Structure formats: structure tokens, C-alpha cells
Amino acid sequence: MQLTRVSYGKIILSPTIIILLLWILVPLALTVYYSFQSYNMLDGGSTGYIGWMNYEFFIFDEAFYDAIINTFITVLSLLLFTVFFGFIFASLLNSDIFLSGLVKVLYISPFLVIPTVSALLWKNLMMDPINGFIAFLLNLFNYEGIDFLNEYPLASIITMLSWTWIPFATLLILTSLKSIDKQMIESAKIDGANTFQISIFIILPNIIRSINVIILLETIFFLAVFAEISIATNGGPGTETTNLPFLIFQKGLQNFDVGESSAGGLIAVLLANFVAIFLINLLRKNI
């Protein structure tokens, strides 16, 4: 019996789908279970069912509201910065310049750095208000050193993350730019179009696809930003740089409250799924 192509195709899907399902369901099921238990790791195990108390504690915690706001600010501003600067740098790299191959290497490097190293690098060598390099530059211009991580904590974190992710956006946009037929631009110029019109009508449509990909992939990563925050500011001062993943971490591995962090984890999953559905619907026509 020959399997039809279609059914063969569906069967091939199954193993991976099943594996992913297990990967999601099993830990998730346990997480759901723990979220209804009173479970501090230091007690050695769960001490009983407590219904919705963990959710209550998590949601009505002062920090929860801040975490949600910070998560959104982080994601939105990073998307904006990476796309905007990505476009600018990609345009620069796309132009006729000397040694373009070599300079590209400089641009992609930040993306290749391990996030923990990147955070340590920025926190200590660059942003330290007394010995850091930025302080040195400020002094050159007769300014006092600025305590970035205390006075502008969220902005500092966003700066670090931009440093890592602008190269990513730059690369993607660059390759779409390269694929735009130069002839088209030339003939448009001959027809009298100015730079602005060229940008809107020729360049933009061609890079929309890249931008959508950037937005989708980056959103997934930014919703889960954790390493940089935990190393650079540990969520502070106060809750200024606490985002949702960090809050969950705090409950789970600083307070060792497994119950509450599981509740938080579930909330984060739901939130992320909403965002995913929203985004994909928004961008589906362009993928």
C-alpha cells in the first residue's frame, strides 16, 4: 500500500510534534501543580495545597505591576532602536565604502558575545561611575562620572541589549537591501523621484519582510531577557529593572518560593502566547 504524499507528510510531522508536546506539557503540568502548593525549597518539599494564594501573592505584589510595565518598555524600545538603527547602519554598509567586508566584522561582533560576559563587561569596564571607560570619556569633556546603573537603570539595560541586538537587525536588513535591484533605483532617479520617494516606494516594501522577521524573533528573546538584568542590576534599584522573567527568578531562586514562582511562570507563558498570537496576526500577510 502506497501512502499518499499528504499522509506521509503528516506522519513525518508527528515525532517532532510529539517531542515538543512532551517538552511543553510535562514541565508545564508540574509547574501548574506547584503553583497551587505552598512550597518553599528550604522546607524540603511542598507543605500543602493552598489554592489560589500563590497567584494572589504574585499578582498583588507591588513588583508585579512594575515588572509588566518594564517588560513592555524593554521590548518596545528595543524593537524600535534595533529596527531604526539597524536600517541606518545597513544603509551605510550597503553603500560604496572602503574595506566593507572588514568593517562588517566589527558590526556583528557584539551579537556573538555571551550575554553574561556582555553584562559584566558593561557593568564593570564601561559603566562603572568611577573607573569605567564612559566615566573617563565624560571627564574628558569636563563632566562628572554618571552612575548609570543607579540613575538610569532601565535605560542602561536597554543600552546593553541594543548593543547586542542592533547588529542582528543590521545584518538582516542589510541583506534585503542588497537584494534590491539597483536598476530599479537608477530608473526611478532618472524618472525624477527624490530620495524620500525612493525610500518609501522602492526600499521599504522590500525590507518589510526582514523587519517582520526581526520583530518576531526579537520579541521572543526580549520577553525573556534575564541574564543582563540579573548580572548588571539584580532587578534594582528597587524594582526599576525588574521584568517578568526576573520577578519569577527572584521568587524562585532568591526567595526559594517554588509555589509563587510557578504561578508567575504560568502567567508569563499566557502573556507570551497572547503576544505571539497578536504579532503573528499582525504580520502574517507579510511573511
Place this chain on the structure above:
Amino acid sequence: MINKIIISLITWFFGLVFFFPILWMFLTSFKTEMEAIKFPPSFIFELTLVNYFEIQERSNYFKYALNSITISFGSTFLGIALAIPVSWSLAFIKNKYKDFILLWILSTKMMPAVGVLVPMYIIFRDAKLMDTHFGMIVILTLTNLPIIVWLLYNYFAEIPYEIIESSHIDGANILNEIISIVLPLSLPGISSAFLLSVILCWNEAFWSLMLTSTNSAPLSVFIASFSSPEGLFWAKLSAASVMAIMPIMVLGWFSQKQLVSGLTFGAIK
């Protein structure tokens, strides 16, 4: 010509600005601790290798690097192997649930690692996967699988269906179709998915820290040992960081063309 010079200068300027922190860290790794915290910072100084030696003494860099390589490449091979059939199926087989499946696969990446730490820890402990290479490969594969599937799907989808059809006329069965037609045509996409996955695995810093101790600990654990000890540590940290990121940086530099080309999703015809 003037334009070329000006734009080159601007581009190079920003490039150097981006690269500078890494360069600075590299320089710091050759200073003594006292020199490293001098202010204003010194640009000319006596080079020393003492930090690199200290690091070798304290932790066996080789072991960690080997682990990183095993885990990154192992998980990438596994990921690609699992992803190819799925992406192929989604790209070429009529399936009314296709969009839903793609969306669902992507959404599995949305699960925050921290929230499932304790369940995963317990599962790993009971399945004796704790601190094993296999355990780490499995979990990193699952973490990156959605991205690989999605990348490959987009690249496969760019292959014109006519080519596939004509291979059927020539009598190719499904296995042939995949191996001799689809894979060669999408090699750039596969290699860039490969590279991206290796980079993501290498840079992963949560599971690798929590689920390993000595046997399978990769470089992210190596770094943790230099991150914030008592006393002065900037120079040692720089040296350790340089050693931790060097392999991937070199890999990234030499394969940047590959990395880039595959991420275009077929915009280049």
C-alpha cells in the same frame, strides 16, 4: 569619491564604537589587577599574561571549552535532523493546520525557563540526566528547535514548486526529493540555521548553569567563577571572558557571509 570617503569614515566610526567594548576588554586582560582599575585608564602599559595563567590554574579551560563544543554542535545536529522533516512537511505538503502548527511551535519558545526550573531539575535528577552531556544537548535542542524549524521552513518555502514537481515526473520518491533536490537548493539556509543554532547554544547561560556541575559544564559556568569574587577581578574577568567568547567570535567572523545569506529568507533570488 568624496562621498565614498565621508560615508566610509562614518561607517568605520560606528563600527569601531560597536567593537570598542570588546577591544577594551581584550586589552584589560593583559593588565595587572591594579593597572586595570587605574583611572584615568591607561592605554599604554606593560603587557602581562599573569591573568591567563591564574585562570588556567583555577579552572581547566579546556574541559569547559570541550563541553561547550560538544553541547553546541551536538544539539545543533540533533536540532537540524529533527527540523528538516518538519519544515519539509510544512513547506510542501498541503495541510490546513499549517499556520496553526507553525504558530504553536514558535510559541513553545515563549515558556520562560525560570518558571519551569524546579520541575526540570526534578525531571533531570530522576532521569539521571543531571550534569550529563546528553541531558544538556536534549534541553538545548528543544529550546532552539522552534527557531530552526521556522528558519528552515521559510527557506524551503522559497523553492519553486515546479522544481519539486518536475522531480516527481522524473520518478523521485520522497526520500530522493528531500535529499537530492530540497537540501542542495537550501544549503545556504541550512548552514545559516546551523550557525545560528551553534551561536545560541554557546551563549546560553541559564540551563547550562543550573543543570550542570562538573562533568558537562560549558563555558558559561567557567565565566561564573570569575564574575564577582572578593577583591579585585577586572583583569581576570577580562581574560576569562576573552577565552570564553574567542571561539565563537572567530567562528562568526569567518562565516559571517554564510550567517547573513541564510537569514534573508530567499529575498535573494
Place this chain on the structure above:
Amino acid sequence: MKLFFKIITLLISLKEFMLKLISTISLFLFSFSVFAEKLTIVSVNNGDMVRMQKLASDFTKKNPGIELDFQFMEENVLRQKVTLDITNKGGAYDIMTIGMYEAPMWGEKGWLVPMNDLPSSFDIDDILPAVRGGLSHNGVLYAAPFYGESSFTMYRVDLFAEKGLTMPDKPTWGEIYKFAKALHNPPEVNGICLRGKPGWGENAAFIGTVANAFGARWVDDQWNPQLTGPAWTHAFSFYVDLVQNYGPKGAPNNGFNENLKLFNQGKCAMWIDATVAASFVTNKEESTVYNKVNFALAPSAVTEKGGWLWSWAIAIPAGTKKEAAAKKFIMWATSKDYIELVADKHGWANVPPGTRTSTYTNPMYLNNAPFARLTLAAMNAADPSMTGTLKPKPYIGVQFMTIPEFQAIGTEAGRQFSAALAGKKSVEDALESANKSAYKILKKGRYIK
């Protein structure tokens, strides 16, 4: 030019690499054989511990057949991993470094192997009583102390002399304030460097001792948190005032390391912190002011209970199959012989401090460590018992409460303290938030009925 240096580096470290490569391969090949027992040791990456690793060949020489595998990490990460491992019986580590916070709690729960059958050469009675008590439960020692510390005042004799000031042996916070004001001269010198970095073992620990000095305690005997009470409010507003006016920039993020760096660069006229700092600030290799430092006790205010008590100790998780080998290691690392080994190889000033009375009666030590006398005095003055604060308290511990929930309480409090120091919150608001969160946690843990 850079390429040239890269090649040189490579060549020189190639030899090391080859050695390590060969040892890694042979280790792998021989891992199937059973004659070497491997002990996995996880520790905080403090100087004394790292030094221990360097001297470990002494142990392996005396104990062939036991192999040591060290893992170092910073305090917070260590705590997470160790707690995760021991509460879930992961079994990843054979020997763990824990502190005075964990030892009694985990000992009580039966998670640690008791240390009551160590051979007499260990001389358990030689251990400083405060340290021994802090690491025991019901009289049984659960972790062998590697080093112990209290807190005290370090100051620059040259700067004091310039302004004609004298630091008393037992200063009060009021006097410290006056000194800081007089000596504050930014950006060259800051009046005083103090902790601000959030963390229950960072700023919360320190501010806790300031609060103790002002007559406060974390909770009353009904476990109601006292952070909004008069003593805490007085203590904390004083602290914020002092740090904001006479402390360095970036203070809200400065922990032990950052302040050490500042002091060693000569940027602090005074620094009050752990006694272990003493060996760093008087070290010629690390400090530009190594010969200009003197010491005094931690400041008092309403009470003299101003210093803290802490010890990093080594323990064995219960249920381990390597108890015998592990105990041998612990004996080695915390014995009098080890102290002499360190003295031999690194000098008396660098021996692990604060563990044994014999160290402090040893003339070699007293002569080479100018801070020894005061360290001992500080440690003896610290009293973690329930009568250790002005008003009695239901918990054990000087700067922390030895209950599992304290990590949450202290971390949250530390976060609020840091926000107030950074000027983002008023003192009252910060204390209010910290108090509310402490109340919630204690209520959830059923301490408050």
C-alpha cells in the same frame, strides 16, 4: 602588533593547554577505573578559597586515591545552586561551602552530615566559641569553619593626622559622622565608603548591624517586623544621610568589592565592613594605601552591638557515599596544619582568619597581622543569641534571622534600602515597603498567627 602578541600568548599557554589536554584525556580514559575517588567541591570564589585550591596538592599528596574537583562561583549563584541541590537531593556536590545562615537550619533538617566524630587532632574546642555556636544546632557542629569574620572600622591614619583627628578604639556613629564630614573631599577622597548594593548578605546585612547598634531588631517577639519602628527609622535615615552626603558616587550599587577597590585606590577616608578586608587593604600588591591604615571597632550608638558575625564553612550533604573521603578533606582544610601551610607559602597575614583561638595566641600571627587583635575583639563582641540585641528577639543571628524566609525578607529589604540610597524613594516609603513585604512573607510562613 596585536597579532604578534596573540601568537606569543598562544605559544606560552600552549604548553599549559597541552598539559591540561593530556590530563583531560587521561582523566576521561581512566574515569572507568575505580581507584581514584573524586570529590566535587563547590565554593564561593573568595581569595581564601581560591588559595585553598592552589594548596590542594598538599592534600592529594597526603591522600593518594582521592581526587579533587573544584568549582567556584560567586556567592549568589553558589547559594542558588547549593540550595537547589541539597533541597532536591541532587547529589551533584560532595562538599559544599555554606555560611552561618544555612548550617544550623540545614543541620536541623538533617540535610548535613554531623561533624561530631572528627579525630581529636582536629581540636574542635580550639574553634572560636562564637563561630562554633553559629555553625551548630543543638550543640552538634554541622560545618567546619573555613574562615570567620566580624565587621569593624578601617581608616586612613594619614588623612586623620592631616586634620588633627583621632579615631577612638570604640567609636560611636555620631563620631563617625563628624569625621566623615570633616574628611569628605570629593572627588579625591570620600568621607566614608559604605555598602549600598542590594542583597541580604550585602547592604541588608550591614544596615542590619547599624540598626542593631541603634537598638533595633528585625522583628519583635511576636514576629511582627519592626522596620517602621523608631529604632529602624532612626538608624536608616542616619545611614542614608551619611552615605548620600559623604559617600562616593555609585554607593547604592557598591558592595564589598566595589568599596574595597575604592579604599585601595585611596578614595575613602573610612570604610566599615568585614574584617577579612583587612588583609586586602594592607597588602602591598593590591593597595596603594597599604601602610596608611589602622583599625577600630564597629561603631556603636545606643548599644555596643555594632559588628556582625559570619563564617564560611565546609559541609557534607547527608546521604553522600563519600563521607569518609570528604571528612578527610574537611579535616585537612580546617586544621591548624593548614593554617601553618598558608603561613608558610603566603605569609602569616594571609591565613584564614577568625576560626581558631590558637591563631590568635600565635605570636607570629599577631606580629604579622596588625588587624588581628581587633578582629578577635570584634568577633567576641558579636552575639547572635536571642539576647543579642537591645530588646530580646525570637531569632538567632546578628545581621540575619536564621529562618528560611529571611532570604526573601532580606533581599526585598535590601532592594528598598538601595532605592532609598539612590534617592528614588523616601526613607519612610522604603521602610514601609520592606516592612509590608516582610509581614506578608512571615504571615505566609505562619510565623505570624
